[in-house]
Amino acid sequence: MSGQEVTVLVIEDEPEIRRFLRTTLHAHGFRLYEAVTGGDGLAEAKSRNPDLILIDLGLPDLDGTELIRQVREWTSTPIIVLSARDQEQMKVAALDLGADDYVTKPFGVNELLARMRAALRHVARISETRGDSVFTLGELRIDLGRRQIFVSGKEIHLTPIEYKLLTTLVRHAGKVLTHRQLLKEVWGPLRVEEAHYLRVYMRQLRSKLEENPAQPRYLHTELGVGYRLRTE
């Protein structure tokens, strides 16, 4: 994002949506490549090597999740999924397969841009800083280097699991993390089906960090998908 144009590949079969993305993203300074089918999209991704890929889950020739699996075989380029409302399960599968985030149609341009920025920033953070960064959001301050958490300047004590859960979310701040991903990361591969563990610990974490846990500011729930740590 530093001066040089960010390239985005859109794989979408609906011409009107492509047109709207083209106009909008172009106006926001992105450079766009377009593909209508999954096959074309895969070829385009290989030849153009874009900074970010937008994939529609309802492509005519290829299952969206299959496309993501194939893309992920050779690149970690951030992928954002464009999903329809009745594709909940596919959406989660896409995320578990390595898609970075999703937007549900119909979506506003602000929402899409926020997701794109989060995905690109994540890549940037992984490549730039490691370990000792400090995450701040509103009254919340997380010092990853010192393993300290402050809310309104007051230090908060977390249990090891709570801490691990929080840092996992921090490392992917702004991105949605599926239940599976979080469970695997925090509890290891044996507990990936037991989402209620996650929910119970999430509640504990919220009660420690949030002013009003029933109206969370930082730790957002995406029901049926997973959790997201807000960044803005």
Add this chain to the structure above:
Amino acid sequence: MSQERPDPDALLKRVQAEEVRQSEGRLKVFFGANPGVGKTYAMLEAAHEQRRDGVDVVIGVVETHGRAETEALVTGLEVVPRRVVEYRGTVLQEFDLDAALVRRPTLILIDELAHTNAPGLRHAKRWQDVQELLKAGITVYTTVNVQHLESLNDVVAQITAVRVRETVPDSMLERADDVELIDLPPDDLLQRLKDGKVYVPEQIQHAVKNFFTKGNLIALRELALRRTAERVDQQMEVYRRDHAVVRTWPAAETIMVCVNMKSRGPRLIRVARQMAADLHAKWIAVYVQIPRHLRLPQVERDRLVQTLRLAEQLGAETVTLTGDNVAQELLSYARRRNATKIVVGKPVRSPWKEWIFGSVVSELIHQSGEIDIYVITGEAGEGQPLIRRSLRRTSDRSGYAQASLGIVIATAVAWSMFPYFAPANLIMMYLIAVIVVAIRSGRGPSVLASVLSVACFDFFFVPPYFSFAVSDIQYLLTFGVMLVVALVISNLAVRIRQQAELARDREKRTGVLYAMTRDLATHRGAGTLAHLASKHLREVFDSQVAVFLANSEKRLELQRGEQLYFEFDPKEAGVAQWVFEHNERAGLGTDTLPGASALYTPLVGSAGAIGVVAVRPTDSIELLDPDRLHLLESLVNQVALAIERTRLSEEAQQAHVRVETERMRNAILSSVSHDLRTPLATITGAASSLAEEQGILDHAARRELSRSIYREADRLDRLLKNLLDMMRIEAGAVRLSKEWHPVDEVVGAALTRLEGRLRDHSFNTTFPIDLPLVLVDGVLLEQVVINLVENAAKYAPPGSAIDLTASVSDSDVVVEIADRGPGIPVGEEARIFDKFYRGKFAREGGVGLGLTICRGIVEAHGGRIWAENRRGGGGVFRFTIPLLEQQPSVEAERAEPKPA
């Protein structure tokens, strides 16, 4: 009374009968006076003629009896192979009804209509086979002799002195489309007999001489001719009636025939039938059950059943009345039914007995008024009751012991009174004892008590004491009177007792009928009713009961209830199916398939059979008692009515649902088209001005237009989402993917989603930290919260707060969403959850689906949702989610200090 036009009712009946006939096969009867006149021959010739005309002719059964001429005619015709039946070591070749039905020819020849089938075949009689063939639409040619006609049976027996056992109901001949009389003058027949051209089975050779006398032959020929002529008369009459040529018959007469235990039944029945046929009258066979009939031996009761059965076969309606006075019962029933003639048997009591006790017949004659009484003599041998009324043991040994004990007590009491009272008073003690014994123990013991009391009185209280000798001759009179009084009293007491028993019996029957009817009336669903019916029938008849109901493919299905059905082998199921298809009773105790283990009665609804009830009694004799059969019939009728009623109401319900669905669909269409078009109109308008503006609009205006496009698109999106959700819920396509969720998290997620949209309101959330987890579909529950909050926000004034709380009550988590809007109009609290219902205060936007969706989702989770007005103003919506006993286990974290 002449009439210009045909009676419409009668005509309608005939048209209906014709319609039934149309679908059935035609019946042609080759009718003869005697064996040997050439009926079979004529039938075969007619068959050949038909075959030459291209008709598909098959021989079902033809007895050639080895006659060459007849055999020659058989060749060239297809023959249905006989069915070989083994019966008591004899191999019988019988007509194979099933094979014939499968073969389905156009015309089938069935010889010897009166033949009795071997046991084990479906029908007892061959004429029943023929009936079934006709019903299947197959035309039948058959042969019968005059002496086999049921109604002529007696006459023939009188003429020939040979009683023919195999009979055919007259209705078969009446039903025939054609009757061809095969006539041969007696002399020619005798010649043929002499030439050995008439087949005579060996075992009746001796009878033949008596039978084939010229006198007999002439008489029989006359009978046959007369019978045929009668038929022609009838046809003529029907023709004339149809064409309104002559006056119609007087108002249909009703003849009542009284059957009693004295076993002259069959003759009475036949006479009555003949009368009824001659008068074209309806006839009823009536049996009056009086208390002492209960004590008659089984044989006699069986005979009564058979007599009533015979009457039914001959087309009578059968009725059983209960009462003490036969004549009274008969007359009152006759008046009720408008019977004009009563047929009774001549009394068999000896004249002096009749003089003392009177007889039913004389009573009838005296009191009949306008009703004619016909008194019929019985046949010799039949007149006397075959078995003298034998005392059923109304009492066992203990009864006699009680009798003795009673007398001992009476003696003891009398002894204590002896010094103070005259002997005449002591007799009273004994009479009391006799009454008590008679009421408690029945006839035998009371007789014993009577005798004993005389003996004891003599022994203890008549000088010389302690001896049976009597010093004063006067006492002999005392003894005599005492004995007579005791016997009369005991007899009366026993009568009272029997009367009471009978009343109890009837009471019980009424009770049973009432209990079942009530039970059936308060339940719904054919399956439930079948179950109830079998329960009641089982109790009443002490039998195993099964109820079959027909499914849509007209196949019977056994309705199962615990232990109420019995095992069915395919044969029994076949009987049930037969009963269903033919709408006739069959099985145990009937003429059709009597080998079955149960009695199968069709459940007859208004449009034919709807099922079959099978009753397998522990005591088959008891079930086949006419009384019990009538009770069974009325119960089964009730069941049929109830099942039909429930089916009809289900159908009506479905029709109602269809109408409702249709109405709903229209409501959706009008509502949806309006609600979709409004935002679309805004979008189209705004977008077109933006597209075509050519620099006229300033920046602020463009921004305003774009905003309204965005807003309306969002509204459209929500509308579509609601519609889709609704459709999914309606279609039952919602699959709950339940997981353990904290309610507060779900509410939190919903509020986060609404953040951008509901800026005008603030939310107060109160959730206890220790709320248990609930097993729900999080996404759907979030939708419930979103819809409720949106709904609240729609009505709550801007700037006001919406309160969300959750609490645990009993076995639910209750979530509450309350606003300070106008509240819910009184009386609409429930209706606001109805589809497309829009309250009095409804605001723009929304189709009235949001709350319906909420209810659908909450109910799918086993919860409840309702709305109330809030204290202090506003509305409050509450819904519950059931709590499960077992919360999911979450392994506690090991208490480790946070790594520093």
